[in-house]
Amino acid sequence: MDTDRAVPADAVVDPVAEPALRAHARIDLDALRSNVAALRAHAPGAAFMAVLKADGYGHGMVPCARAARQAGAEWLGVATPQEALALRAAGLGGRVLCWLWTPGGPWQECVEADIDVTVSARWALDAVVAAARAAGRTARVQLKIDAGLGRNGAQPADWPDLTRAARAAERAGAIRVTGVWSHFSCADEPDHPSIARELAVFRTALDQADDAGLAPEVRHLANSPGTLTLPEAHFDLVRPGVAMYGISPVPQIGGPESFGLRPVMTLAAALASVKRVPGNHGVSYGHTYVTPGETTLALVPLGYADGVPRHASGTGPVLVAGKWRTVAGRVAMDQFVVDLGGDVAAPGDEAVLFGPGDSGEPTAEDWARACGTIAYEIVTRVGPRVPRVYVGEQA
Known part of the structure; x- marks a missing residue:
């Protein structure tokens, strides 16, 4: 998986939830x-x-x-x-x-x-x-x-x-x-x-x-x-x-678009912290990731208590500041870190874990591949601490 894939700067999924929301799952x-x-x-x-x-x-x-x-x-x-x-x-x-x-x-x-x-x-x-x-x-x-x-x-x-x-x-x-x-x-x-x-x-x-x-x-x-x-x-x-x-049950045959389907859930969060750290700095529990040089770390306030698989440690893809990033180090209960390298972001900027994929963000299937599971598990495990924000509701 190319987890440092650049996408157009204007392709980041627009926030829908109130600014006060730590994270949200947008349901279309x-x-x-x-x-x-x-x-x-x-x-x-x-x-x-x-x-x-x-x-x-x-x-x-x-x-x-x-x-x-x-x-x-x-x-x-x-x-x-x-x-x-x-x-x-x-x-x-x-x-x-x-x-x-x-x-x-x-x-x-x-x-x-x-x-x-x-x-x-x-x-x-x-x-x-x-x-x-x-x-x-x-x-x-x-x-x-x-x-x-x-x-x-x-x-x-x-x-x-x-x-x-x-x-x-x-x-x-x-x-x-x-x-x-x-x-x-x-x-x-x-x-x-x-x-x-x-x-x-x-x-x-x-x-x-x-x-x-x-x-x-x-x-x-x-x-x-x-x-x-x-x-x-x-x-x-x-x-x-x-x-x-909107998830393909047969991804080996074709993605959702092959069957006229569109993923319904987008999972996103507001960055809680962005900071510069020196090289050789450990990141998250166990220091399974150590910064290769001076860099910028961004903190995403979602963790395994919210349904982010701990198996995504070191593998899960996230769209931040216009590029795919990879979870740096271990996923903790409430948060995980991504290494932005030389790129710029600010607290409050949006990190998109997955969505339909048409704005450059990863999909639930990308997360499933990264974690060695199925996309069914990725969406069903998003926990109750994550508010659902509904768009397209009818009376």
Whole structure:
């Protein structure tokens, strides 16, 4: 990575937040709406579920949910029931699916809130039936099969029993099975042999659900990479997650622009300190970086408590004073340093860690490469100390 890449002086991302903000994550909701439209065009025959788990992949669940609805998303999807209930508390109506349940979860509250709940085993079916009876209403249930990922979902050997039991509960009026679904294990590797195997398992599961007498509204399997690269997996509904936020789930094939997407988050901070230091001066804990000569050091007031990976020590790219810099020394809890060499900056000037990239700044994918991870982690780990500043909000 060229981490000392010069860019035009007027290409620095303009600050949006108040001057008093130490740092901010700017969230471009117009970009999110545009991404929803682009993704829908990749799966024109399928309904769209906007996946909003983990606080909208770090972007803010509720504002992103509203923007996705405005762009035509028929469904909202979250991992936990608490996330689903928070959407309802914020006034988000329509269809919401949640899928990560543990025994004793708020089944009745979700049934009463008209949330579609995922069932992956008989214990969960028993729990939702009991909740429906206690609530005095029919629960909306989606059955999940483990097609090969090895996480949640019923094993194929247990699937016929689960579908028969679900149909019996449906006949009794306790539940209505609204969906059957699964999740790919390697859709981000489009030629991986598991894809064909898991498609076959899923199709068999659909046939068995039909044999049990179930007639779900939606059958769904495609996540972000499946939506973009596997049209045979679109079925009735697609579930884009990270792609909706403008991050390519298959960077080895193409960046977001290859799919008509634009990154939604820009992470920036105001420099807290700029000072001259002599050569052979240690920088940050452990002195893993020592200045090669007299230089200028700039202090960026973001650290691992804000979500900046400690693995970015010595590698993370930052745009400061019109050039890409590299984190000098270790990332600390609240701050890190960049070496400006002979360049000039002042306290309050903006440092941009990542953004869309079209103004010369690094992207979340650049950070992922620098840290040996995926861009999903880079955006989702931006912590609550960093205010989200929304642009493109609609009434």
